[in-house]
Amino acid sequence: MQAIFFITLFSLFLSIGASIVIGAGPGSAQLTQQRVEETRQFFDALQAGINQITRENLQAATVAELSNPQAYINNTPTLAQLASGRWADATLDAWGNPIWIITARENRVLYSNGADQVIAPVTGFAMVSAGPDRVLQTTLPTAPTISSLQGILPPTGSDDIVAVFNDEPAQRLNWSTRQKHVENIANASMRYYQFQVKNYLTAYTQRYLTELQRAGVTTVPDITALMLTDPNAPQYLDVNDANNRALLGVEEDFTALERVLPSGGSFLVQSTTNSDKSLTLRFQNSPTRTPWGGTTGSLSYTLNLKGAV
Secondary structure: HHHHHHHHHHHHHHHHHHHHHHOOOOOOOHHHHHHHHHHHHHHHHHHHHHHHHHHHHOOOOOHHHOHHHHHHHEEEEHOOOOOOOOOOOEEOOOOOOOOOEEEEEEEEEEEOOOOEEEEEEEEEEEEEEEOOOOOOOOOOOOOOOOOHHHOOOOOOOOOOEEEEEEEHHHHHHHHHHHHHHHHHHHHHHHHHHHHHHHHHHHHHHHHHHHHHHHHOOOOOEEEEEHHOOOOOOOOOOOOOHHHHHHHHHHHHHHHHHHHHOOOOOOEEEEEEEEEOOOOEEEOOOOOOOOOOOOOOOOOOOOOOOOOOO
């Protein structure tokens, strides 16, 4: 689907470029308007492409890549192929001039339940073309923030072309998708535990009835107390174990969750059985490495699922 998306956009830009180069001689004003629309369409396509990348891995690019956003775009195949077909460099506008691309990144909370949070890096983008006159008239912030990028506007009478956006909506959509996988893991853990408890109680009841017939036992057993002390009583499976993940059928859910981690990363899942036999699962990345790279900051990917199943 993504390949079709980009091929369609690429074909659109090729057709626009072709009409400009070999068309039936449009007038100067018409040609200028075509190039303005082409640049606007490129900005729209670039925004869609970056949001698509964000929805796949919770970040559009690393901090290092965003320090040079022009290189990031040209070095990212799904973005570079969005060039209009008239220029090999995807960061040139329809007049062949460099597009000013400015980025800012902030950590924002996507989810919070009090004790735990899901925090993701939100990236703001501003893309500015100097337009037909090739003279930049728009003021660009020297120390950009997402808020200051949102305030970029061309001055009255300027032909500059400006597009600003950030990927927070894509981040939130991504987390909404990942949350379903967390719930799948919790539900599978609870179902398997309940199945084991049912078998345990059935077996214990049979033993109790046998003892009752043989020895005339009259004391009613406290099953809850027994399960707390019996080492053979059912326990929730440790989902950090690959064999248990396979038994529960949640390998694909973990794979989907771990796509947000740096290459080769994995989640440590802290399981807590509560006094009411509900389950708390807390998903945590390595304490020395955040889900999106780096060793500093307060980024976390943890979730308390008590009462969710």
